[in-house]
Amino acid sequence: MDLSKLNAPQREAVTTLEGPLLVLAGAGSGKTRVITHRIVHLLNERPLSVTARNILAVTFTNKAATEMKERLVKMAGPRAQGVLVCTFHAFGAEMLREDIHRLGWPKKFAIADMGDQLALIRRAMRERQVDDRAFDARKVLTLISKAKNSGQEPQPKPEGMGDDYDLITHMVFPSYQLALKAQGSVDFDDLLLLPARLLREHEDLKVKYTRRFRFLLVDEFQDTNLAQMNLLQLLAGEARNVCAVGDDDQAIYSWRGAEVKNILEFDRHFPGTKEVRLEQNYRSMQTVLDAANAVIAKNPERKAKRMWTDRHGGERIRVVTCPNEEEEARFVAREIQKHIAHGIPADEIAVLYRTNGQSRPVEESLREKNIGYEVVGGSEFFDRREVKDVIAYFKVIANPKDEVSLLRIVNVPARGIGDVTMERLHAHARADNVSLWEAMERGEQYEDLPSGAAGKVGEFLRMIERYRNLFEGGNLAHVTRNLLEEIGFKEATRATAVSLTTADKKLKSVDQVLNSLEAFEKREGPKASLLTYLNRLSLDTRQEEEDEVPGGNRRVTLMTVHSSKGLEYRLVFFIGMEEDLMPHKGMQGEPQNLEEERRLCYVGITRAKELLYLTRAAIRVKRGKEVPCTPSRFLEDLPAEAVELIDMDAPRTGAPTEQEKNFFANLKERFKPKGAGGGAGPPRGESGV
Ligand code: ATP
Numbered sequence: 001m002d003l004s005k006l007n008a009p010q011r012e013a014v015t016t017l018e019g020p021l022l023v024l025a026g027a028g029s030g031k032t033r034v035i036t037h038r039i040v041h042l043l044n045e046r047p048l049s050v051t052a053r054n055i056l057a058v059t060f061t062n063k064a065a066t067e068m069k070e071r072l073v074k075m076a077g078p079r080a081q082g083v084l085v086c087t088f089h090a091f092g093a094e095m096l097r098e099d100i101h102r103l104g105w106p107k108k109f110a111i112a113d114m115g116d117q118l119a120l121i122r123r124a125m126r127e128r129q130v131d132d133r134a135f136d137a138r139k140v141l142t143l144i145s146k147a148k149n150s151g152q153e154p155q156p157k158p159e160g161m162g163d164d165y166d167l168i169t170h171m172v173f174p175s176y177q178l179a180l181k182a183q184g185s186v187d188f189d190d191l192l193l194l195p196a197r198l199l200r201e202h203e204d205l206k207v208k209y210t211r212r213f214r215f216l217l218v219d220e221f222q223d224t225n226l227a228q229m230n231l232l233q234l235l236a237g238e239a240r241n242v243c244a245v246g247d248d249d250q251a252i253y254s255w256r257g258a259e260v261k262n263i264l265e266f267d268r269h270f271p272g273t274k275e276v277r278l279e280q281n282y283r284s285m286q287t288v289l290d291a292a293n294a295v296i297a298k299n300p301e302r303k304a305k306r307m308w309t310d311r312h313g314g315e316r317i318r319v320v321t322c323p324n325e326e327e328e329a330r331f332v333a334r335e336i337q338k339h340i341a342h343g344i345p346a347d348e349i350a351v352l353y354r355t356n357g358q359s360r361p362v363e364e365s366l367r368e369k370n371i372g373y374e375v376v377g378g379s380e381f382f383d384r385r386e387v388k389d390v391i392a393y394f395k396v397i398a399n400p401k402d403e404v405s406l407l408r409i410v411n412v413p414a415r416g417i418g419d420v421t422m423e424r425l426h427a428h429a430r431a432d433n434v435s436l437w438e439a440m441e442r443g444e445q446y447e448d449l450p451s452g453a454a455g456k457v458g459e460f461l462r463m464i465e466r467y468r469n470l471f472e473g474g475n476l477a478h479v480t481r482n483l484l485e486e487i488g489f490k491e492a493t494r495a496t497a498v499s500l501t502t503a504d505k506k507l508k509s510v511d512q513v514l515n516s517l518e519a520f521e522k523r524e525g526p527k528a529s530l531l532t533y534l535n536r537l538s539l540d541t542r543q544e545e546e547d548e549v550p551g552g553n554r555r556v557t558l559m560t561v562h563s564s565k566g567l568e569y570r571l572v573f574f575i576g577m578e579e580d581l582m583p584h585k586g587m588q589g590e591p592q593n594l595e596e597e598r599r600l601c602y603v604g605i606t607r608a609k610e611l612l613y614l615t616r617a618a619i620r621v622k623r624g625k626e627v628p629c630t631p632s633r634f635l636e637d638l639p640a641e642a643v644e645l646i647d648m649d650a651p652r653t654g655a656p657t658e659q660e661k662n663f664f665a666n667l668k669e670r671f672k673p674k675g676a677g678g679g680a681g682p683p684r685g686e687s688g689v
Pocket residue numbers: 005006007010025026027028029030031032033034247250281282283565566567568606
């Protein structure tokens with residue numbers, strides 16, 4: 001590998017192979033590049049003592065992991081195949097797959113998804129006489145998850161104890177944990193906690209894992225939580241060959257329990273850490289970097305970083321006001337079309353937004369113009385009823401103890417096993433202290449079931465068991481097709497749909513499940529099983545499953561700013577730059593929330609290499625009413641000389657707000673808007689873009 005393609009501090013980080021190392025540096029300074037180069041360097045420099053299997057690289061998303069792995073193979077050849085590149089959660093799942101039985105779980109454990117978790121929490125609430133309609137199970141789940149992520153196990157210490165929710169959480173937590181284990185499941189947080197427990201409590205496993213993973217590298221370290229830090233420390237063992245890279249200015253997941261302290265106080269966890277700073281930004285043109293620096297500079301209490309680029313000049317940032325949300329979307333689609341015509345590949349263009357709901361109008365406008373796009377994350381695909389049903393079949397087949405899924409499908413499509421039957425069986429299960437499935441197996445013994453019910457239940461059980469055997473033989477998609485055929489799933493879906501088009505849509509989603517199964521089998525080969533598929537699914541859907549829309553393989557990317565972390569595009573549209581969206585409504589009160597919104601804005605801006613559009617709507621329809629929107633406070637921080645104002649200047653209803661008037665008076669005074677009065681300036685393909 002050619003080390004001359006690195007600057008001096010990068011080279012220093014890449015060639016420091018032993019001991020704890022921290023690279024704390026701004027966006028686009030080559031932190032991720034340091035990780036990939038360091039891995040290749042390790043393989044090159046220590047061909048005799050280090051093999052790919054000794055290296056673990058942790059990324060923030062599965063998508064980032066796939067990309068990093070591809071890059072490694074490109075750089076180092078097939079020998080890089082053995083490097084494990086994955087998220088902390090996927091790594092935890094991998095460890096549990098091998099050793100979870102040591103903690104009393106079945107080897108074939110399942111990963112509970114949000115729906116499963118909520119069902120278990122509601123049940124636990126009812127058991128503890130808490131009204132699950134008066135109190136929000138989601139909120140309880142969030143609190144439990146927070147407690148788990150901050151390393152508390154198994155019981156959270158309720159902080160105030162005054163709050164009803166603290167109390168409920170305290171009561172529900174143990175029952176929830178027990179119920180999870182009873183059905184052979186773990187939740188997402190357990191994927192971090194249980195591996196740590198394995199390493200803490202089983203010396204032989206500690207030896208096994210620390211011997212295998214001798215070099216650990218973690219990207220996006222600013223968004224790790226305490227559980228991840230704990231796991232990392234355990235894995236690092238005595239050798240402590242840990243390389244962490246990150247940027248405290250890009251910490252945007254504190255709402256999910258991430259601790260920016262992990263990076264700021266890295267040295268406390270790993271004494272003697274060598275710290276490397278990178279100051280040259282290689283990603284963005286000067287204008288983009290100036291904007292990013294100006295926005296983030298307003299955050300108090302940050303480790304100030306100097307960032308410079310030799311990519312001088314560049315197009316000015318376009319701050320665009322559109323009359324409303326629809327016009328904003330049309331503007332974006334029009335500009336994208338122009339830029340594509342000027343030679344920018346569609347996959348070098350991204351549209352970023354604060355909330356998932358903002359993608360819809362953009363999707364429509366792109367479709368109108370026949371521009372291919374993909375939406376990363378946030379699609380509700382796995383929330384669709386028919387998809388959930390099919391998945392529930394998989395879950396029951398893989399794990400008969402999964403009561404939530406069993407109840408979901410036992411009479412879907414209708415097969416004459418009614419509520420009364422299931423309620424009685426449930427009562428028997430409780431009384432006999434067995435699982436619902438086992439009670440169903442004993443159906444014949446119970447005299448209080450409706451007539452004929454035991455027979456139908458028996459038939460259902462035999463069918464599920466038959467498919468359990470069939471799935472063991474592989475060929476997942478094929479077996480699934482037979483299963484759906486046998487139970488008449490498609491006919492039933494068609495029959496219960498309100499219209500032909502909805503029926504069509506529903507059946508299409510079922511086909512998509514089959515497609516995803518097929519793709520999974522192709523990818524995994526003989527390793528593919530129903531269980532590994534389900535686990536993969538629960539790892540993926542958390543943040544980033546993709547809803548694909550045809551358009552060739554070059555497509556515009558649509559995603560939330562949160563999921564854009566670490567990525568880069570020549571052209572970025574950051575839409576909805578308004579108060580209440582960016583910064584988000586609930587985030588304006590507390591100063592630390594506002595600071596996180598500012599960091600989010602910084603992350604969005606720094607995705608752009610060449611050209612950045614910041615767009616906003618003057619009016620948005622909220623709950624059926626037109627509401628005037630105030631420009632985002634972050635726009636006011638942009639350096640005037642780096643900005644070009646574009647006012648789409650269309651008629652609008654409602655008077656501009658005071659802040660809005662001031663904002664534009666101020667900006668217009670400072671420089672003359674170009675291209676105002678009727679449209680955006682033409683794309684200047686020759687210069688910057
Ligand atoms: P982020 O904080 O957004 O994750 P990062 O610090 O990880 O950013 P990278 O994605 O590694 O930054 O690098 C940003 C861009 O700069 C990439 O396109 C990368 O290839 C390029 N780059 C980094 N270092 C160099 C270098 N020494 N020479 C040329 N290009 C570089």
